[in-house]
Amino acid sequence: MLTEDDLLAPTVAYGIHPLVAVDERGVALPDGTVLAIAPRDHVAAAERLAVGVCSIGTAVDTRAAELLAARRSRLALALDIIANWALARLFDQAWGRLARVARRAGLRLGSPLEPGVDGFALSEQASLLRLANAQALGFFATTTGMVGPGRTVTFAAGMGRNLPVWDPADRCRRCGSRDYCKQAGRLR
Secondary structure, X not given: OOOHHHOOOOEEEEEEEEOXXXXXXXXXXXXXXXXXXXXXXXXXXXXXXXXXXXXEEOHHHHHHHHHHHOOOHHHHHHHHHHHHHHHHHHHHXXXXXXXXXXXXXXXXXXXXXXXXXXXXXXXXXXXHHHHOOOHHHOOXXXXXXXXXXXXXXXXXXXXXXXXXXXXXXXXXXXXXXXXXXXXXXXOO
């Protein structure tokens, strides 16, 4: 059985790459990679592309499954909520690090773009893992765009001198779960 000390295994991988072009195909990198990201204001003025992968591992989901099997569903749900919070905080830490890297280079970090949201296809997951060199840490993407192992989030963001300032509330405004969160009282 797992203990509380074993539940989280935070892991972050990221990479920063120069951009060759941003056009209707997406963003093009020097190695020939083209990520199908619409050239919205988030990346239209970008000079570089930051990509990241954050995970809290598999143990928390294993423990939640054990709790469900033991008919302790409320505790399993509470653990699930805490795990999502922990993954969001890990993302915040990775984001902060990338923002500091951008500032040191005289750039601004644009809005995070996540596969599966806003027309950024899940099929791009494998490319994000490669660009973050995340396979070296054991990350993988399935053919359907799921990423693992465990609870994981991937993202891309433009870096440039003239990118609009990102407001974290924009993430909620674009999220498909916004109405659910609003009903659950998580958004005002």
